[in-house]
Amino acid sequence: MTELNQYTVFIVDDHAVVREGLTKLINQEADMAVCGEAEDGPSALGQLFDIKPDLAVVDISLSSSSGLDLIKGMKLRYPAMPVIVFSMHEESIYAERALRAGASGYVMKSEAPAVLIAAIRKARQGKIHLSEKMTEQLLYKAIHKNEVGAEDGIGSLSDREFQVFQLIGKGIASRQIALDLNLSIKTIDAFRENIKRKLGLRSATELTRYAIESVHSKNFE
DSSP: OOTTEEEEEEEEESSSHHHHHHHHHHHHHHTTEEEESSSHHHHHHHHHHHHSSSEEESSSSSSSHHHHHHHHHHHHHHHSSSSSEESSHHHHHHHHHHHHHSSSEETTSSSSSHHHHHHHHHTTTOOOOOOOOHHHHHHHHHHHHHHHOOOGGGGGGGHHHHHHHHHHHTTOOHHHHHHHHHHHHHHHHHOOOHHHHHHHSSSHHHHHHHHHHHHHHOOOO
């Protein structure tokens, strides 16, 4: 049961041990308390209507859903609720996508616990939390946008194209990708063509090879 001066935090992570650890960490703080938890997107959205937390901490990689899609769904339903991403994946790869989805911050699981607590407090104040390195990267990108020109490479992929790219890198065939994402094979083939064009790849073989190399070298899920 939360006290009147505490703000409530909802946790979404597909690992029970992580949820338990975060609950203990957050509940040690006098000004915040965990009010609920979920292991995937559908469960989280189902609970939020009744719980109405002040803030959510969400992992990018969930067992049966996309963390980015969940953040978009949360912000669509509860636009005033800040969301902090807490992930094992490289900030340089996912942070900008998370911010575009509506997140108020990104914290890697390799960071000290105090960093997450600080990020939660910043988000409650309406501020954005990123590491100093990521902040500099985004500032550089904004300042040199006209010099650099259109965004290219993996960063130019839409969130759905990026998701398909990751699945290709895991060796999953188009038919299974279509089933996993509840899309038609024709749509997946269109995504593949867009990805090849944006990455300057000439064939399906080049796409598969590059996707596999990227998944293994850049800490993609």
